[in-house]
Amino acid sequence: MRFINIFTLVLVIVGGLNWGLVGLFSFDLVAAIFGVGSELARIVYILVGLSAAWQIIPLFSVMGSGEFAAGQNQ
Numbered sequence: 011m012r013f014i015n016i017f018t019l020v021l022v023i024v025g026g027l028n029w030g031l032v033g034l035f036s037f038d039l040v041a042a043i044f045g046v047g048s049e050l051a052r053i054v055y056i057l058v059g060l061s062a063a064w065q066i067i068p069l070f071s072v073m074g075s076g077e078f079a080a081g082q083n084q
Contacts, residue, residue, distance in 0.1 A: 015068060018061035025058035 031037045044051035 014064070018064040021058050021061035022065055025055075025062065028058075 028039050031039050040051050040054050044054060
């Protein structure tokens with residue numbers, strides 16, 4: 011896996027965990043760390059969103075290679 015894929019996957023996981031905290035406890039960890047509405051928090055949100063978009067590429071790659079379909083037959 012290339013560095014960019016690992017980095018974006020980590021950011022997607024961080025974003026998912028943050029949304030879990032927001033949903034469960036109404037607690038936004040990113041805003042708590044960087045400040046509500048701060049430029050740094052906004053940059054983190056943008057990077058998480060771009061990372062999610064980037065992770066679509068490996069998803070389609072796996073789906074196109076047949077690995078995804080092969081796993082469903084078990």
